[in-house]
Structure formats: structure tokens, C-alpha cells
Amino acid sequence: MPSLINQTNSLENTWQTISDYNEALPEGNILVAAQYWLDNQVALCERGNVSIIISGDTDLDALGAHLNKFEVIAVSFPAFADGRGYSQARLLKERYNYQGEIRAIGDVLLDQLHFMKRCGFDTFDLKDGLEAEKALQFFDTFSDPYQLAYDVKTPLFRRKA
Amino acid sequence: MYIYDNYDQRIVDERVAQFKNQTERYLAGELSEEQFLPLRLQNGLYVQRYAPMLRVAVPYGLLSSEQVRKLAHIARTYDKGYAHISTRTNVQFNWPELKDVPEILAELATVQMHAIQTSGNCIRNTTTDQFAGVTPNELLDARPYCEIIRQWSTFHPEFAFLPRKFKIAVNSHITDDRAATMLHDIGIKIVKNDSGEIGFAVYVGGGLGRTPIVASLVKEFLPEKDLLTYLDAVLRVYNLNGRRDNKYKARIKILVKALGVEAFAEKVDAEWQHLKDGPGTLTQEEIDRIKGHFTAPNYETLDASCEILNKQLSENKAFSNWYQRNVSEHKINGYAIVTLTLKKLGTPPGDITDKQLDVVADLADRYSFGEVRNTHEQNIVLADVKQDQLFELWQEAKAGGFATPNLGLLTDMICCPGGDFCALANAKSIPVAEALQAKFDDLDYLHDLGEIDLNISGCMNACGHHHIGHIGVLGVDKKGEEFYQVSLGGDSGPDATIGKILGPSFAREQMPEVIGKVLDIYVDLRIDGERFIDTYRRVGHSIFKERVYAKSN
Ligand code: HEM
Ligand code: SF4
Numbered sequence: 001m002p003s004l005i006n007q008t009n010s011l012e013n014t015w016q017t018i019s020d021y022n023e024a025l026p027e028g029n030i031l032v033a034a035q036y037w038l039d040n041q042v043a044l045c046e047r048g049n050v051s052i053i054i055s056g057d058t059d060l061d062a063l064g065a066h067l068n069k070f071e072v073i074a075v076s077f078p079a080f081a082d083g084r085g086y087s088q089a090r091l092l093k094e095r096y097n098y099q100g101e102i103r104a105i106g107d108v109l110l111d112q113l114h115f116m117k118r119c120g121f122d123t124f125d126l127k128d129g130l131e132a133e134k135a136l137q138f139f140d141t142f143s144d145p146y147q148l149a150y151d152v153k154t155p156l157f158r159r160k161a
Numbered sequence: 162m163y164i165y166d167n168y169d170q171r172i173v174d175e176r177v178a179q180f181k182n183q184t185e186r187y188l189a190g191e192l193s194e195e196q197f198l199p200l201r202l203q204n205g206l207y208v209q210r211y212a213p214m215l216r217v218a219v220p221y222g223l224l225s226s227e228q229v230r231k232l233a234h235i236a237r238t239y240d241k242g243y244a245h246i247s248t249r250t251n252v253q254f255n256w257p258e259l260k261d262v263p264e265i266l267a268e269l270a271t272v273q274m275h276a277i278q279t280s281g282n283c284i285r286n287t288t289t290d291q292f293a294g295v296t297p298n299e300l301l302d303a304r305p306y307c308e309i310i311r312q313w314s315t316f317h318p319e320f321a322f323l324p325r326k327f328k329i330a331v332n333s334h335i336t337d338d339r340a341a342t343m344l345h346d347i348g349i350k351i352v353k354n355d356s357g358e359i360g361f362a363v364y365v366g367g368g369l370g371r372t373p374i375v376a377s378l379v380k381e382f383l384p385e386k387d388l389l390t391y392l393d394a395v396l397r398v399y400n401l402n403g404r405r406d407n408k409y410k411a412r413i414k415i416l417v418k419a420l421g422v423e424a425f426a427e428k429v430d431a432e433w434q435h436l437k438d439g440p441g442t443l444t445q446e447e448i449d450r451i452k453g454h455f456t457a458p459n460y461e462t463l464d465a466s467c468e469i470l471n472k473q474l475s476e477n478k479a480f481s482n483w484y485q486r487n488v489s490e491h492k493i494n495g496y497a498i499v500t501l502t503l504k505k506l507g508t509p510p511g512d513i514t515d516k517q518l519d520v521v522a523d524l525a526d527r528y529s530f531g532e533v534r535n536t537h538e539q540n541i542v543l544a545d546v547k548q549d550q551l552f553e554l555w556q557e558a559k560a561g562g563f564a565t566p567n568l569g570l571l572t573d574m575i576c577c578p579g580g581d582f583c584a585l586a587n588a589k590s591i592p593v594a595e596a597l598q599a600k601f602d603d604l605d606y607l608h609d610l611g612e613i614d615l616n617i618s619g620c621m622n623a624c625g626h627h628h629i630g631h632i633g634v635l636g637v638d639k640k641g642e643e644f645y646q647v648s649l650g651g652d653s654g655p656d657a658t659i660g661k662i663l664g665p666s667f668a669r670e671q672m673p674e675v676i677g678k679v680l681d682i683y684v685d686l687r688i689d690g691e692r693f694i695d696t697y698r699r700v701g702h703s704i705f706k707e708r709v710y711a712k713s714n
Contacts (some may be wrong), residue, residue, distance in 0.1 A: 056401070081199055081282070083322025087400045089317055095435060108658070111183060111200055118318035142175050144168055147314045147389075149319065154440045155389075156168060156312070157447035 003132040004103075006123050007139050010132040013125065015051065015072055017105065031074050034058050053105065056084025059090055067098045075108035075121070086119045086138075093120040093150050113138040120150035162223050162532060163308045163454040165273045172241040172315065173275045180204050181263035188260070189242070197430030202570050205251075206262060208280060214582075215254045215262060216279040217269060221289045221307040222250035222535040222542075226312055226522040227697070229533060231272045233518035239265055244518065246503060246511040248575060248626060249286050250535040251279055255582060257467070277315060282323045284314035284396070288329045290339045291536040292457060295544045297492040300351050303333040305451040306388065309443065313389045324403035325411035327396070328368075336655070340537065343367050343657035346413045346627060347395060348376045359385045365425070366394060366417030369623035373659040374414045377427040386443045387433075393441060394433035395411040398425070458530040458545055463495020467548035480555055482604065488551065491544075497551060499529075499543045500536070502573060504598075509591045510576040511539030520561040528554050538575055540568065569612045571680075572598050575626050579619030579636060580643070586619035588636025588643035591674050593617055600673040613693045614653070629653040631694045632679060633660045634672070645672055649679065649705055650697050661702050664710055678709050 003015040015029045025047070034052045037044055044050045051072040054060070060067075067073070073092060075085040085104065092098040103123040104116050113124060117139050120142055126135055148155045165173070180200075187197040201208075204214035217232070224232075232252055236244045238263050243359050245253040257265060269275055278285055287307040294302035310329055314320070320327075332342040333351040342348035350363040361383045367376030383391050399413045402420075418427045474481045489498040501521065513521075521541055525533045528550055529543035536542055541563070546554055558564040567573045574597070576582070579590030594617055601607060616630030620637075627633035633648040644666040651660030667675050680693075682705055687696045697705070 056405075079634060081322050082280075082405060083320070083324075084401055084405075086319045086322070087397050109196060111179075111196075112321075115316075115321050116319040141179050142316060143173065145318070146172070146315055147317055150657070157444065157450070158440060160168065 001079065003126050003130070004123060005132045005135055007117055008136065011123065015074075015103075017053065029071075031072065034063060038062065039137075041066075051100075054088060056082055056088065058088070060088070060096060064096065066098050067092065068130065070100055072101045072123075073098065074103045074104055074105045074125075077104060077108060080107040080109050080112055082107075086115060089116070089120040090150055105122070110135055110138045114141040118145065118149040118151045162222070162225060162308070163173075163304075163451070168621060170270075170273070173270045173277075176204075176275060176277055176316075177263065177266045177270050180266055184259065184263050186348065199281055199322070202281035203278055204262075204266070204277035206259075207280060213257055213259055213262070215257045215265065215276060216247065217250050217252045217254070217274060217276050218279045218286050219274075219535055220286060220311050221293070221304050222291055222537075223304065224533050225272075226525040226531045226533070228272045228274055229518050229522040231268065231274065231526065233266060233515040233522070235265055236515040236518065242516075243512050243514045245509075245578075246535050246539045246541065248286055248511075248537050248539060248624065249279075250291075250537055252288055252535070255578075257588050261368075280326070281324065282325050282327075284317065284323075284327045287311055287314070287329045287331060288340050288537060289346075290334055290337075291534045291542050292489065292498055292544065293333065293338065294457075295491050295493070295496075295498055296334065297490055298335045298337070299333045300335060300353060301333055302452075302455055303331040303351055304455050305448070305482070306331050306349070306351065308387065308391070308451050308454070309448070310644070313392065317396075319393075320400055323396070323400055324405045325408065325413075327399075331391075338362060338655045338657070339654065340608075341626070341629060341653035341657070343376045343655070344369055344373075344653060345376065354382050361388060363391065363395075365429075366414040366422075366608060367657070368412050368414045369626060369628050370412065371409050371621050371623075372412075372414065373623065373628040374418065375657045375659065376414075377417060377422040378431060379422065380467045385448065386445075388443060390436040390439060390441045391429075391433055393436055394429050394610070398428050399431055401415055402428075402580065403552065414555075430642070457493075459495065459530075460493050461547070463547070465494040467495060470548045470551060473552045475554075479566075480552060482608065483555055483564055484551065486570065486608070487564070487568045488568045493545075495548050497546050497548050499546050499551070499558075500568050501541045501558055501561075502565045502568055503540055503563055504565060504567060504573050509578070509581075510574055510594060513541075513651060517561055517563065520557070521563075524557060524561075525553065538573065540573075546568065566604065566676060568606045571601055571610055571613045572607060574598075575614070575616040575630070577625035579617070579625075583619060585622060587621075587638040588619050588669075590617045590619040590625060590634075590636055590643065593634060593636075593645065593669060594674050596669075597676060600677065610684070611692055614651075615676070616651070627651070628654070628659045629657065630660060631697070632676065637666050643669060645669065647675060647679070647709075650694070650702060652694055663702075663706055675709060679705060682708050705713075 004011045051070040053074040101122045105125045186192045205383045240254045258656040289303040329347045330340045330345040331349045344367040349363040363380040364376035534542040576594040580586035614630045615632045616626045617634040618625035618627040629651040635646045646666040647663045648660035652658040
């Protein structure tokens with residue numbers, strides 16, 4: 001069972017990820033691929049309780065005005081070494097002014113949590129087998145970073161002054 | 162040099178703790194091989210043919226004598242008594258035990274050193290001219306900008322998992338380029354605009370490896386304060402758009418080529434418009450603070466010409482040979498820049514023993530304000546030596562084994578570890594270097610040949626920079642046998658050029674003879690005072706090709 005955390009606690013996961021679009025959509029909160037949402041906007045808006053999953057190559061401009069409709073945007077890491085999600089998260093929050101929750105899903109491991117937090121991720125759907133309790137220790141690996149990011153809005157040289 | 166404050170030290174200390182924890186989890190089986198791999202790589206730890214290799218960062222090549230002594234201590238205690246200077250001016254240990262690495266890192270942290278981002282798909286050590294700050298013809302000292310880039314890139318959360326490794330070099334020399342700037346993912350040239358303001362010409366997409374390419378100009382004049390926001394924009398465009406499906410096509414050079422330089426530059430500019438003038442913009446106070454760490458040492462006021470030195474030079478031919486090759490002009494009257502060479506018959510290029518490291522530290526303390534610099538040609542520089550002390554220094558350097566007067570000459574080669582150490586090698590490279598050093602050991606002949614860069618790589622990953630050697634040698638695999646391909650005409654300077662392949666490859670035993678032929682052709686065709694590369698450019702490639710492959714009869 002994968003476990004969901006934010007930066008301080010374990011959470012209950014109320015969102016179900018859809019991977020098979022041929023079957024009827026289940027009840028409750030669902031996460032669908034951004035492209036599927038774009039293709040089925042009207043129906044999905046009617047249904048409600050829908051949020052999206054974006055990947056490294058999702059064009060955020062195409063979603064532009066819709067972004068703040070979503071309670072959650074899940075950014076997927078197909079492999080932890082695929083670092084596009086870091087830029088996508090920062091763009092969502094810093095460029096598109098997305099106000100909701102950004103969730104890391106996929107190959108979400110412990111040693112990357114600190115970087116994810118810095119780029120604006122709020123919640124983390126840990127890969128199978130990883131313990132929430134242990135993971136919570138990984139957010140504060142570094143206390144005072146050099147460069148600005150989403151979490152710390154100015155570089156060290158401005159903060160030191 | 163840059164001295165850490167509490168913030169810098171804490172970041173490095175936290176890294177030591179982090180890596181200790183990662184290593185423990187790996188050894189306990191909590192981290193898989195695959196998960197541990199990028200973590201250890203970002204800490205400079207490779208696993209190669211016989212043992213792990215630990216690469217320690219030496220930002221822009223600069224070291225204090227205290228740091229050099231620590232490296233000697235590590236070589237002695239945790240390794241087999243030697244270290245290796247890499248072509249990114251870092252220091253490598255070839256035989257540490259994985260379980261010792263956290264301890265080594267803790268030791269390094271006590272002298273403000275680390276192995277952060279020395280490998281892995283992240284922003285690597287920024288390099289520059291090894292003579293920065295002391296050479297007469299530079300616009301200004303490039304090192305403060307390298308340090309600014311070092312801090313910005315250290316644990317940059319957005320760019321820790323790039324498509325591929327990323328290397329930045331900065332050059333400020335007006336006519337020369339000792340840092341191979343044009344062959345970097347980003348090459349930054351410090352320039353002045355018409356109004357006399359300092360800024361940067363930014364070149365992107367250079368690199369060696371399988372697809373050697375010279376970088377293209379993407380920004381003609383970037384104002385000084387905009388350095389980091391612009392770098393953020395370049396890296397973001399690369400991180401999102403660089404290829405991740407094929408590691409041989411993942412460098413930024415491939416992206417620049419695929420989009421075209423103009424389209425790439427436009428994309429970067431569009432991204433930059435959002436970041437420009439934001440909080441990432443450099444402040445004058447910060448530039449001044451960093452520059453304050455690179456002030457001139459306490460130079461004495463001396464005459465430009467030193468009588469004692471002139472007398473010693475006229476009396477001692479060996480000293481004068483060394484002086485001509487290994488001593489360079491300093492911007493301050495009465496001082497000189499000395500390069501200690503690590504290329505000696507019988508030792509792999511760039512290797513240095515713990516004892517030699519201790520000697521280097523002592524020499525630095527006594528002759529050069531306690532600082533040394535590693536060079537990308539894998540030598541060591543004492544940047545501030547008084548002219549009247551050169552003779553004494555030379556005698557000591559000779560005794561230490563690093564005064565071979567061959568700087569810039571044929572036998573001052575760049576050579577990768579090759580098949581003796583590296584799992585990726587197609588062929589050994591060190592034995593070729595040794596065979597060439599043995600054949601061409603006559604100093605008068607070498608001096609007569611003058612400046613020639615001969616670079617050797619054991620496979621097309623090009624760690625030995627064979628593409629940009631005036632003469633390049635590449636190990637290739639031919640039906641399981643080791644062969645060597647020769648290329649000519651490469652150059653790493655301001656007119657950076659990728660060498661052209663001469664023709665079919667040669668067996669190892671043939672290499673000294675083949676290089677001998679190339680040199681004979683040059684000697685035959687050169688016009689007074691022409692360097693090898695100038696003759697090659699004048700007479701062209703084909704004449705070399707014809708004559709090297711001509712059937713002897
Ligand atoms: C022995 C273990 C080593 C291994 C397994 C190794 C592996 C590699 C690989 C796979 C590449 C190609 C990267 C690419 O195309 O993106 C590469 C490039 C490079 N290596 Fe090594 N290397 C080793 C040692 C060294 C050493 C000792 C040096 C320094 C003397 C070095 C310097 C370089 C440089 C400068 C490049 C970059 C060339 C470029 O700009 O594309 N490597 N290495
Ligand atoms: S060029 Fe090839 S053989 Fe040489 S060190 Fe690099 S990867 Fe190894």
C-alpha cells in the first residue's frame with residue numbers, strides 16, 4: 001500500500017488514479033491524465049471531483065486558464081531520475097499561480113523529498129514499501145539553501161544581508 | 162581564495178551527514194543499487210573496474226596548502242598512496258573502500274572540501290583559466306564568477322536530475338582560452354560592452370564525447386547582474402526539453418542542434434523574461450563580497466627584470482629550458498607563474514603521490530602564498546613566485562619529480578585512465594602515452610617541435626579530450642582487439658576546432674611510429690617558427706593523410 005504524506009504528517013489518500021480509460025469512471029475523487037481531461041472537458045466538469053495528472057512533457061500553456069479549477073495536480077515521476085517534474089512544479093506555482101495542492105506520484109523516493117519540497121510539492125505519494133514515518137525525516141536535509149526556489153523566495157545572499 | 166562562512170560550512174556538513182545516512186541504508190539493503198547509484202554519483206563516487214573512484218571537487222582548480230596536505234593524508238590513509246588530477250581540475254582517488262567514503266568526506270569537510278556534484282546528471286564543477294587573476298592579458302579575474310556559479314548550482318533543487326551532466330566554464334582572457342570554454346555545455350566569456358560595462362557572452366551546446374561540437378553564441382551581452390537568472394533560464398529549458406530517451410543524445414548540445422541555435426536562444430529568452438530582474442538578480446554587494454575573497458596577496462614592489470634570475474638563466478641550460486617552457490608571465494613585476502608538470506615517463510598523466518602532494522604544499526607555503534591551482538591539462542600551478550626564487554624552486558621541484566620541462570610540448574599529454582582502470586574502455590590509453598613518452602624523450606627534439614597538444618582517450622566518451630588535441634588518439638575496438646584512431650587539427654582555444662580523422666586505425670605497437678611520421682611531415686613542411694597546428698592549417702589535412710598511409714618502398 002503506497003502511503004501519502006505532506007511535509008509533516010501521514011495523510012489519507014482520497015484521490016484515485018485512473019489508468020484504464022476504457023472502463024467506466026469510478027465514483028469519488030479521481031485523477032486523470034491531463035490530455036484525457038482536455039479531450040473530455042465538458043463531461044468531466046459536469047461530473048466534478050476530477051483533478052489531473054501531468055507529466056514532464058505536458059504543455060502547461062494548453063491547460064493555462066483551467067489550472068486553478070483543480071484541487072490537486074499530480075506530477076508524475078515515471079522514474080526518479082526524470083527531473084522534469086521539478087521544473088513543472090515550479091512553473092505551476094510560480095508562473096501559472098496555481099493555488100491548489102501539487103502531489104508527487106510515481107517513483108517517489110526518500111532522498112528526493114527535500115528537492116521536491118523546495119520546488120513546490122505539497123504532498124508525496126511514496127513508492128510502495130516506503131514508510132511514511134521514516135520519510136518525514138527527509139525534508140530538512142539542508143537547512144539554509146543557496147538558491148531561491150518555491151519554498152525560499154530569495155537567494156542566500158539576499159537573506160544574509 | 163574563497164573562505165567558507167557558517168552558511169557554506171553548514172551546507173557541506175549537512176551533506177556529510179546525508180551521505181553517511183545514504184551509505185548506511187545502502188549497505189543495510191534499504192536502498193537498491195539503482196536507487197543508490199545517482200546518490201553516490203552526485204557525491205563523486207563511481208564504481209569502476211577494480212574499486213570505487215571518489216572524485217573530490219576542487220572548485221575552479223584552486224587549493225590551499227592545507228587542503229593539499231589533507232589530500233595527501235587521504236591518499237596515504239584510504240588509498241594506495243596516490244591521487245589523480247582530473248581534466249576538470251578535480252582530484253580523484255582510485256581505491257577507496259565504500260565504507261570509508263563517509264569518513265573521507267568528513268575529513269574533507271574540515272578543510273572546506275567536498276565531493277558535491279562531481280558526477281551524476283547535475284551541474285558539475287565550474288572551471289576557468291588556471292592563470293586567472295595573475296595573467297597579464299585578462300579582462301578581470303574570472304574566479305569570483307565561478308564561485309558565484311558554484312554556490313548557485315550547489316544542490317539546486319530544480320536541476321539535480323537533468324537529462325545529462327552539465328558543465329560550465331568561464332574565460333576572461335582576451336586572446337587565449339586555457340579552459341576549453343567553447344567545448345562546454347555553457348561557455349561564458351567575460352566581456353565589456355561599448356559603454357564599458359562588464360557582462361558575459363554566453364555560448365551554449367559545446368561538448369566532446371560521441372558528438373563533438375563547438376558551442377554556439379546564444380547571448381552576445383548578458384549584463385553582470387543577470388548571470389544567475391539567465392543560467393536558470395538555460396537550465397530550465399534544457400531540463401524540460403532535453404532528450405531523456407537516449408543517453409547519447411541527452412546533452413544540451415543535441416537540443417541546441419535539434420532546435421537550431423536561434424530557436425533555442427528564443428526559448429531561453431522567453432523563459433528569462435519571467436526571471437529577469439527578479440530576486441535571483443545578483444546584487445552589487447554580493448559581487449563585491451565574493452570578489453573580496455580573491456584579492457591580491459601581499460606582493461612586494463619589485464623590478465620587472467631580475468638580475469639574479471638573468472644570471473642563473475645564462476649559466477644553466479637545464480634551468481633555462483625549464484624556465485622557457487614551465488614559467489609564464491605574471492601581471493605583477495618581479496613575479497612569475499610556475500607550472501609543475503605531472504607528466505613523467507613511467508607515471509600515468511595526472512597521477513601524484515601523497516609525498517609529492519606534501520612537497521607541493523610545502524613549495525606553495527614557501528614560494529607562492531600557500532596556494533596552488535590544478536589545471537585541466539592535469540598539472541599544478543604555483544601562481545605567485547618571486548623571480549629571484551625561481552632557481553631554488555626549480556631545484557626542489559626537480560627533486561620532487563615535477564620539473565620535466567615539457568609544458569605544452571608533445572609529451573605533456575592529456576590521457577584518460579583507459580582500459581587499465583575504466584570499465585567502458587575500448588582500449589588501454591596509458592601504455593600508448595608511455596610508449597610515446599619513451600620514444601620522444603629527447604628534450605632538444607621536443608623543444609624543437611614546440612607546442613603540440615597530444616590527447617588520448619580510451620573510448621569515444623572522450624575523457625582524454627582527443628577531439629581537441631592537435632593530435633588526437635582514440636582507442637577503438639576492432640573485433641575484440643585494441644586499435645587506435647588518429648585525428649589531426651583539433652584545438653581547444655578561442656578558435657576551438659574538432660580534429661579530423663586521419664584514416665584507418667593502427668595497432669598499439671604502430672603508434673609511436675605513426676606519430677613519428679606525423680611529426681616528420683610537420684618538420685618537413687613547417688615555415689620558421691610555425692607551430693604544428695599552424696602548419697597543419699596551412700598545408701591541409703590530405704597531405705598528412707597521404708604521407709602517413711604511403712606504402713614505404
Ligand atoms: C575511469 C572511470 C571513468 C568513466 C567510467 C568515465 C565515463 C565517462 C563517460 C561515459 C563520459 C561520456 C559522457 C557523455 O558523453 O555525456 C565521460 C566524459 C568525460 N569524462 Fe570520463 N570517465 C572516467 C574517468 C574520467 C577521468 C579520470 C577524467 C579526467 C581525466 C574524465 C573526464 C571526462 C570529461 C572531461 C568528459 C567530458 C567530455 C565532454 O565534454 O563531453 N573521465 N566520461
Ligand atoms: S574515455 Fe572512455 S576509456 Fe577513457 S576514461 Fe573515459 S570512458 Fe573510460
